[in-house]
Amino acid sequence: MRQACREPETKVSRGVRGLGRIGVVRKDPFYLDCLSLNGERERDRLFCRHDYRHMVLVSQISCKVIKQTGGLNILVKTEGLSGIRSALEVVYAAGLLHDMGRWRQYDTGEDHALAGSVMAGSVLERAGFSKREAGVITRAIREHRKALPGQSYLGRVLCLADDLSRPCGSCGARLDCYKYEYMENIKKETLQGMRWMPVRR
Ligand SMILES: [Fe+2]
Ligand SMILES: [Fe+2]
Numbered sequence: 001m002r003q004a005c006r007e008p009e010t011k012v013s014r015g016v017r018g019l020g021r022i023g024v025v026r027k028d029p030f031y032l033d034c035l036s037l038n039g040e041r042e043r044d045r046l047f048c049r050h051d052y053r054h055m056v057l058v059s060q061i062s063c064k065v066i067k068q069t070g071g072l073n074i075l076v077k078t079e080g081l082s083g084i085r086s087a088l089e090v091v092y093a094a095g096l097l098h099d100m101g102r103w104r105q106y107d108t109g110e111d112h113a114l115a116g117s118v119m120a121g122s123v124l125e126r127a128g129f130s131k132r133e134a135g136v137i138t139r140a141i142r143e144h145r146k147a148l149p150g151q152s153y154l155g156r157v158l159c160l161a162d163d164l165s166r167p168c169g170s171c172g173a174r175l176d177c178y179k180y181e182y183m184e185n186i187k188k189e190t191l192q193g194m195r196w197m198p199v200r201r
Pocket of ligand 2 (some may be wrong): 008050058098099162
């Protein structure tokens, strides 16, 4: 069953409310089906679910990181986007879609970042993103799990936002989590100064 995509109200979400293509992504039937499949596969998962709330958090953190570092202009220049509005929609859409392929990993063992980048293509096309914009987004989704040589700027931001989005300190499963220490270190380092190259997971 499809879940309703009600977004937590924040400064960032208020900022993207007027961005029409994000609204289309959020209501895309295939996207909603993927979220439902993620939910079904993670019904018994105790921590780090890949649900809509996680997607929104990653979008919001990515936007904050990019805005604070002047990254919207960097994206416009390096990726040849049409302007700030396009860059903002690209960043937000990448966060919303980055784990849509997680259910496929449970079913087949395929890397969810690779599967998700392919799945996201049709959603982005239906939402009206250009080929260039969709290319930036799908590449970042493909690169969101780990640092890679030549990783794109948005791929690095998405990877960092993904780690920062997890409330590890208050997680009931932290004692059983193999990544707890690593995640807490990332948060400390980020507070001390922006950490641009996420380490391999
Ligand atoms: Fe992921
Ligand atoms: Fe994620």
